[in-house]
Amino acid sequence: MASRYNEVYQSWKSDPLAFWAEAAKEIDWITPPKTIFDPQAGVYGRWFPDGTLNTCYNALDRHVNNGRADQAALIFDSPVTGIKRIYTYAQLLAEVNAVAAVLKDFGVVRGDRVLVYMPMIAEAVIGVLACARIGAIHSVVFGGFASKELATRINDSEPKVILTASAGIEPNRVVKYKPLLDEAINLAAVKPEKVLLLQRPQEQATMIPGRDFDWGDLVVAALAERRTVEPEEMKATDPLYILYTSGTTGIPKGVVRDNGGHAVALKWTMKNLYGIEPGEVFWAASDVGWVVGHSYIIYAQLLHGATTVVYEGKPIGTPDAGAFWRMIEEYHISALFTAPTAFRAVRKEDPNAEFLKKYNVGKSLRTLFLAGERADPDTVAWAEKVLGVPVIDHWWQTETGWAIAGNPVGLGALPVKHGSPTVAMPGYDIQIVDEAAHPVEAGKMGSIVIKLPLPPGNLPTLWKQDARMTESYLIDFPGFYKTADAGFIDADNYVYIMGRTDDIINVAGHRLSTGGMEEVLASHPDVAECAVIGVKDELKGEQPCGFIVLKSGVTRSPIDIEKDIVKLVRDKIGPVAAFKIAICVARLPKTRSGKILRGTMKKIADHDPWTMPATIDDPAIMEEIMAALQHKGV
Template identity: 55%
Template sequence: MLYSVNNREGEVMLHPWGLDCRPGTAMSSYRNEYHHAIEHPEAFWAEQAKRIPWTTPPRTILDYDNQGHARWFVDGEMNTCHAALDHHVESGRGEQAAVFWDSPVTGAKRRLSYRELRDQVALFAGALAGLGVTKGDRVVIYMPMVPETLVAMYACARLGAVHSVVFGGFAPHELAVRIEDAEPKVVIAASGGVEVDRVIPYKPIVDEALRTSRHRPDATVILQRDLVHAELGEGNHDWQALVDAAEPAACVPVKATDPLYILYTSGTTGKPKGVVRDNGGHAVALHYSMDTVYGMAPGEVFFSASDVGWVVGHSYIVYAPLLRGCTTLVYEGKPVRTPNAGGFWRLIEEYQVKAFFTAPTAFRAIKKEDPDGEWLAKHDISCLKALFLAGERLDPPTFHWLEDLLAVPVIDHWWQTETGWPIAANLQGLEAMSTKAGSATVPVPGFDVQVLDRDGKRAEANVQGSVVIREPMPPGCLAGIWHDPQRFHAAYMAAFPGYYLTGDGGYFDEDGYLFIMGRTDDVINVAGHRLSTGEMEEVLGAHPAVAECAVIGIHDALKGQLPVGLVIPKDSFSGDEVALEEELIALVREKIGAIACFKQVLVVSRLPKTRSGKILRKLLRHIADGKEYGVPSTIDDPTSLEHVHNAMLERDLGQASEARLV
C-alpha cells in the first residue's frame, strides 16, 4: 500500500514510490528526513546550515533568481577556506592530518596537518594578492595531483577569487578555450605531470594555449617539480619565490551566492559549459553529504581515487572531507600499473581509510588483471567500512565481483558535475539499506527525483523514462553557466518546465529503488522498439570471460538502429574469440530476446575512455556511422580510437570505412 503525504499545496498525494514510511516501519528514519527535506526545504536546510561557521548567518534561506531557479542563503556571508581550514585549527584540530599525499609514480609521500595546510594556503593567497588577485577575479589552475593544487584552490577561496581547475595534460586548444571563457587574472601551473610511463611537461602546453587565446592573464605562476624543469619567461613567476616573499592573507568574507569555482564540462555545441558553484550552498551540502551519505566523522580518513580536475576531485578530495574535519588522501597514481593491481588495497591499509570512492571502470581494470583478488589477500583492509562507486553505471557483474571480494557494503551512487554531490545513494550515515545490483538505491534528502515519460507524465514502476529533479534544486547544485544564463535554462530546465533534466534514463522499481540505465542518448530504437544499451551491457558483462564492454547503436537503413557489442576479455582468457562472440550473441538473445536484433560483437583490447573512466560511446557511434570525429581533450589513451576504428574496419562494421579523424 502506498503511503500518502501532503504536498506543498496542502493536498493529499500518493508518495511516488511504493515504500511504506510510516513511523515504526522499515526505512522510517530515511523517509522522515526525506519527507522533511522535500516538504519543508527552508526549515530543513536552515538546520543543516548550522553545521558550518558563518561570518553573517543567513536569515533568508531560500530565494529565487529572475528565471525562477533556487538560490540558497542569499543574505549569509562566509568563507569556504575558513570553514574548511581556519575553523578546525581554531577548534583544536590543528595538528590532525588534513592531507596525506601518496605518489607511487614519483616515490614521494607527504603529510600536511590542518595548521600546516592553513599556513601554506595563507602564504600563497598573499602571493596571489601580490599579483593583484582580489575578490571576484578568476584564476585558472592547471595542475597534477599534488598538495599544491589544493593549496592553490583554497588560496583562491581565501581571497574570494573564483578558481577554474583544468585537468593537467589537457591539450593547448582546450586550455585556451577555458582561458578565453573564464578570463583569469592569473594562470597557475606545475612544470609537469607524470603518467604511468612518461613525464608530461606542462609549460609548453600553457605557452601554446596563451599564444592562441584571445585573453591574456596578467601573470603565470609555475610550481617547479623535480621531475621536469620549466624555463620561465616574461610574465612568469616561480611559485616558491613568490611564497618566500609573501605575507599571509586573511580570509575575505563573501556572500553565500558568490561563485567559488567554475568547472567546465562537455557541451553538445562543442563549447564547454562552465558550471558555476556558489560558496554557501556548496559548503552546507558537502558537509551534510559527508555525514549522511558517506557516514564520515571528524578525524576519519576519506579516499577518493579521482582527479582534482573533475567534480569528484573538487567535492570529495578537496572540499567535503576538510569541511567535515576529516583527512583526505590525495593519490598521484592509477588503479593498476603503479605498480600493480594492489595499489588501492595498499593505500587503504597504510592510511587506515574508512570510506573509499572511485569509478566502476577502475575496478574493471583491476578485475581484468587480478580476477581472483590475489593482491587484496596481501593487505589488511579491515579499517574499510564502505566502498562507493560513481561516474558511470555500476554494472551488476562488477557489483557482484566486488560484493564477493569485500566484506563491506558496495554502494553504487549517482550524481553529476552539475549537482556537485550525490542525487541518489545508500545513506550510510542515516539509514543503511539493503542493496540491489544495478540500483543507486534511493534519492538523497533534498532531491525530489521523478521519472517522466515523453509526455511529461510520471512513469509507472519498472517503466523507463527521463530522470528529472523537481525544483527547487537543493543547495550545492549549479548556480548557472558562466556568462550564459540562457544556455543554463535551455540545457537543463526547458524540456520539462519545473524540473531539472538530468539527461539520464532510468526507472523506479516497485520497492522505490532507483535504477539509472545511462544517458538518454544511449537508448537505441530498433524497428520502433526503444531498447537500453545498459541492459545489453549487463548481459555481456556477466559472461565469465568479459572484463569490460560497451554496446552502441549504429545506423541501419531497415531497422533504424542495430546494437553492436565491443568487449574486452579478461587477461586470463585464452579461448577462441570467435566462439566467445557467438556465445555472447546467444546470451543476449536468451536474456533480452530476438527483438534486440543483437548479432554483432567485436573483441577489442581497449576502449576509448575519458580520464575519469567513462567510455566514449558517442565517439564510438560516430566511427561506426562513418562520421568525422576528433580526439577529445578528455581522452585517456588517444591510441584507443585508432585501435577500435581498425577493429571496425576489419569486420566491415557499419560505415566505419567512411569515418575520418579530423
C-alpha cells in the same frame, strides 16, 4: 541499524526550508542567513541569499581554532615519484596562506578568476583553497588538457593568473605542461597577467620573464615569513568556482558553484550519506579536474574535519593491481570512493584478487562507494565478494556537485539492489517522464528529471550564460531539471539509471537500453568490461554493437566468446534486441576519469564526422576501435 532514511527524506519533503536551515547550522557563517531560499532570484531561485561566509575558513581555520590543528588534513601519496607527505590542518593552513599572499601580491582580488592547470599534487588543492580564501573564483582544468581546449576555457573565464606545474608524471611518461600552456595562451584572445609555476624535479620548464614566476621562490618565501591573509567575506551566492563540462567547439559550458549552498550540502553529505566522522580518512580516487575531485578531494572532508587524500597514481601499474589495497592499509582509510572503471581494471588484471591477500584492508575499510558511470552488477558483486564490505553505487553529475541518488550509510544503509544507486537523497524529487513530460508508471523507462528548485550545492547557472542554463536544462520539461539520463523507478522507489538519453537505441521501434545489454555482456565469465552502442541500420533504424575486453589469462578463442555473447543477449533480452555484433578489443577508449567514450565510438561506427575527444586517456585506442569495426565490416 534500522535506516532513518524515510523519516529524514520525508522531513525534507514536508518542510524543505526548515531542513536546509538546520543543515546550515553546521557551517560557521559571518552573517547567518535569515532567508533560506529566494525563489525570485537567479534562474530558478538562490539559497541563503543574505548569508555571508568564507569557504576556506570553514575548511581550515575553524578546525585549527577548535582543536584539530595537529590532525592530518591532507595525505599526499605519489607512487609515480615515490613522494609521500602528510599535512596537518595547521600546516595546510600555512601553505594556503602563503599562496594566498602571493596571489594578493599579483593583484588578485575578490571576483577575479584564477585558472588551475595542475597534476594530482598537494599544491593543486593548496592553490584552490587559496583562491577560496581571497574570494577569487577558481577554474580547474584537467592537467595535460590539449592547448586548443585550454584556450577556450581561458577565453571564457578570463583568468588574471594561472597556477600550473612543469609536468604531470604518468607511469611511463612525463607530460610537459608548460609547452601546452604556452600554446594555449598564444591561441587565446584573453591573456593572463601572470603564471605561477611549480617546477618539478622531473621536468624544468622554460620561464617567460615578466609573466612567469617560480612557485618555489615566491611561495616558499611567503611560507618562511609566515605570511597570513584574512579570509574574504563572501556572499553565499557569490561564485566559488567554475568547472567546464564540455565544449571542444564554440563556447564551453562553465558550471558555476556558489559558496553557501555548496558548503552546506557537502558538509551534510559526509556524515549522512558517507557515514564519515571528523578525524576519519575518506579517499576519493579521482582527479581534482573533475567534479568528484572538487567535492570530495578538495572540499567536503575539510569542511567536515576529516582527512582527505591526493593520490598521484593509477589503480593498476603503480606498481601493480594492489595499489588501492596498499593505500587503504597504510593510511587507515575508512571509505574509498572511485569509478567502476577502476575496479574493472583491477579485476581484469587480478581476477582472483591475489594482491589483496598482501594487505589488511579490513582493519579500517567500512565502505566502497562507486560513481562516475553505471556500476554494472557483475563488478559490484565481485567487489563485494573480495572486499567483504558494502559496495554502494550512487549517481550524480557535474552540475549537481553531490549525489542525486544514493544509499545513505550515515542514516543506516538500505538493502542494496545491484544495478541501482538506491534512492533519491533529501533535496531531490526525482521523477520519470515520457517525451511529453507526463509521469510514467513504476518500472517503466523514461527520462529522469528533478523537480525544481534544485537543492543547495547544485549549479545556480552557467558562467555568464543564464539563457543557456535555461535552454540546456530547464526548457524541455517545464518545472523540472533535465538530467539527460534515462531510467526507471521501481515499486520500492529505487532508481535505475540505464544510460544517457542519447544511449537509448531504437531497434525497429523498440526503445532498448544499452545499459541493460551491457549488464548481460558483463555477466559472461570471460568478460572484464564492455560497452554497447547503437549503430545506424537502414532496415531497423539502429542495431546494437557490443565491444568486449577479456579478462587476463582467458585462453578461449575470441570468436567463440563473441558467439557466446550474441547467444547470451538473445537468451536474456530476446530476439527483439537484434543483437548480432560482438567485437573483442584489447581496451576501450576512456576519458582520464574513466568514462567510456561511447559517443565517439558510435560516430566512428556510423561513419559520421568525429574529432578526438580532448579528455581521452590514450588517443591510440581510437585507431584500434576503427580497425576492429573495419575487420567486422561495420
